[in-house]
Structures are given as structure tokens and as C-alpha cells.
Amino acid sequence: MPEPTPGLRSSARFVRLAETDRPAVALLIDGEARTALVGDTLLVALLSNGRRVRDSEFGDGPRAGFCLMGACQDCWVWTPTGERLRACSTAVEAGMSVLTRPPAQHWPATPDLLQSLARHAPDTPHTPDMAA
Numbered sequence: 001m002p003e004p005t006p007g008l009r010s011s012a013r014f015v016r017l018a019e020t021d022r023p024a025v026a027l028l029i030d031g032e033a034r035t036a037l038v039g040d041t042l043l044v045a046l047l048s049n050g051r052r053v054r055d056s057e058f059g060d061g062p063r064a065g066f067c068l069m070g071a072c073q074d075c076w077v078w079t080p081t082g083e084r085l086r087a088c089s090t091a092v093e094a095g096m097s098v099l100t101r102p103p104a105q106h107w108p109a110t111p112d113l114l115q116s117l118a119r120h121a122p123d124t125p126h127t128p129d130m131a132a
Contacts, residue, residue: 013064014047028097042087042098043075053077053087054100055120058112078102 022037029049036045046053052062053075066074067088075087078099085098101117 011051012048013051014044016048025092025094027092027095030100031097036092038092040092042077042085042090042092042096045092046077046087046098046100052100055116 016037019037019039022039024035025038025040027034027036027045029046034045034049036048040048043053047064052064054063054077055061063074066072069088073086076084077087078084078101080097080099080103082103087098101120102113
């Protein structure tokens with residue numbers, strides 16, 4: 001099994017107990033190199049590397065998935081180009097890059113979105129054009 005990123009084992013929501021002999025797959029989560037195992041879904045990869053899947057666009061905090069079977073829409077993540085992916089039913093692919101926050105340049109910059117981005121990513125400048 002791939003070694004967890006330093007400092008993340010204790011903060012991971014999922015801890016792998018079985019199937020640890022599958023090959024590792026490299027991916028980027030919010031621009032940071034992470035690993036998953038062949039056959040993992042994005043949801044498993046995200047929660048094996050941290051505590052949340054995404055932040056709610058409605059301002060009610062971090063989300064970790066709900067139904068885990070593709071029905072509730074609580075696990076949407078994004079590609080850097082703005083494509084939405086359902087984490088619970090999308091298999092990890094080598095070299096994949098996902099974002100746990102919507103890319104601001106692809107979404108309307110509503111006040112709620114700007115507040116959420118500022119609250120959860122204070123070190124990242126987000127200055128989308130509000131005149132759109």
C-alpha cells in the first residue's frame with residue numbers, strides 16, 4: 001500500500017484495512033500529489049487523503065458524501081477545466097487532477113461562492129469578475 005502523505009494518516013476519514021496489495025496510482029487533489037490504489041473511486045481517494053470531499057456551495061460546511069451510491073449529489077468534485085465529477089462513482093485514473101472547490105473562472109461568482117472560497121482557501125486569491 002502506498003505510504004500516506006506525511007501528517008495525513010491521522011486526519012484521513014477512511015483508513016484502508018483490506019486490499020492493500022493493489023498497485024498505487026498517482027493523482028492530484030487540489031494541485032497536491034496524492035496516491036490512491038487501482039480500483040478506488042475518487043471518494044475513497046479523497047477520504048483516504050483527508051477529512052472531506054468538498055465544501056458545500058450553500059455555506060453549510062465541509063461535505064464527505066452522503067449516500068455513497070450516486071443518488072444524492074453530495075460528492076461533486078471538479079476537474080481544473082470545470083467539468084463536474086461524481087466522486088462516489090468515478091474511478092481514479094493515473095494522472096487525474098481533481099479540485100474539491102469549484103474553479104472560480106468557470107462558475108458565476110455569486111457572493112455565497114466568494115464567501116465560501118475566502119473562508120476555505122484564505123491563502124488563494126480569488127478575484128473573479130463580478131460584472132459577468
